[in-house]
Amino acid sequence: MPRFAANLTMLYNEHAFLERFAAAAADGFRGVEFLFPYAFPAEELAQRLRDHGLQQVLFNAPPGDWEAGERGLACLPGREADFRAGVARALDYAQALDCPRIHLMAGLAPAGVEPAALQAVYEANLAWAAEQARAAGRELLIEPINTRDMPGYFLNRQDEAHRIVQVIQAPNLKVQFDLYHCQIVEGDVAMKIRQYLPTGRVGHIQIAGVPMRHEPDLGELNHGYLFEVIDEVAASCGWTGWIGCEYRPARGSVAGATSAGLGWLDTLGVRPPAG
Template identity: 50%
Template sequence: MPGPKLAANLSMIFQEVEFLDRFAAAAAVGFHAVECLFPYPFAASEIRSRLEAWKLEQVLFNAAQGDFEKGERGIAGLPGREADFRRAIDLALDYAQTLRCPRIHVMAGLVPLQGDPRRHREVYVENLSWAAGQARSVKVDLMLEPLNAVDFPGYLIGTPQAARSVIEEVGASNIKLQYDVYHAQMTHGRLLDNFAANQDIVGHVQIAGVPGRNEPDDSQEINYRAVFAGLERMGYDGWIGCEYRPKGDTVAGLGWAAPYGIGARGAR
């Protein structure tokens, strides 16, 4: 099928139904792949059965982010949480094997106002060096995603350049950049130029509209037709995760994806 390979982020879209029913909803409108944030409230076997039933591929999920209620957004770069991080990676890799998922996003975490970013980065590099070996043994890639400072003030990794410096320091071939076009636009713009400069380390792409993180349609400031054309021109043929918050009904808002075989008429 021509055009981008779109994957439904089931933590963000199809909120009209319960999580385990979103696999059927995604397949019904033509998606062939899914991703999610945190699958852990559900048994991996339950998710696997949905994937098989609806002939879907799980292409990404996140390692546990820590204590959300206490404001944690990842623990990979938090001094003193190394043991928790290792448990989170072990759990994520167990899920990855059951779900046959080749990618795990590892969230770096927030640097406190009085924290030392250099120390947090040291911990991040040490943790990733260990995790890369564990993941390599089961043929899984670890994704590093820069998050914008508007939505995630204090996040340790805010730009592709910051992610690249960590990736190069760790030196593991299975640690890659997760290029989220929404975060990139919120942070620095020049979306295709920045993608091109880092294409050698890109392992996954995600999209959403700016502002608002809603549908990537014509009502927002990113010209996604140009972005998709640019990615195709540069030879990117990986999955593109639809990680956005629908303004209303998910299916009603899929008009932007109709040219790529997704929508009410994209049903199998």
């Protein structure tokens, strides 16, 4: 049975961020992820995890100036020093939160720069970061993101992400396989699970309903079937990762919206056992 982690950036938005840990634990989640931890002291977040018996499974490295529209630094020429400082900061947080993996956002492709130049910077940055993370005992992830939600994002396809990981040949550099993004850009999601999960290069999976990014029982993807595929393939190849619930509750941020929408766990037959 898949292990599900609540994405605290998107879920439980009726609560202040630090209160979302308790809300997720009360609903039976044992793992959490979120975009960025840096607005809070690492020890404060670590205490919330301990208080509620939660495991931090993923967060993102600093993306640059998010409010100004930056969506990662890894592919950007001239921003190598900022990228390296962000990796160092992320590794410090990962140590404090006992988090095994960090997502490195590629960034938006700057106008007028040849894709080959961006690719060279991207791969060099990833190779350097993977070595730093290896020494710290952490995995790094890269994630193809669809261009509808994030126009201009440098990395969009599963095959390209896996090619990069193979080129760099760092065992702790893996792919964050978001089924939502994959369906929008490529489709054929079940066959891609069968293709890529056995390679050992998938470090994390994320889900959301397509096209509105609500609960996974809403929309065009048959998540019940996809969970069966994941279970089948995982059993044969030994994959034991987490599935991040990175969706926006259809009921919005009214009180109880996230909890009321968790019926999909029962509808799809993946409710974890209590306790």
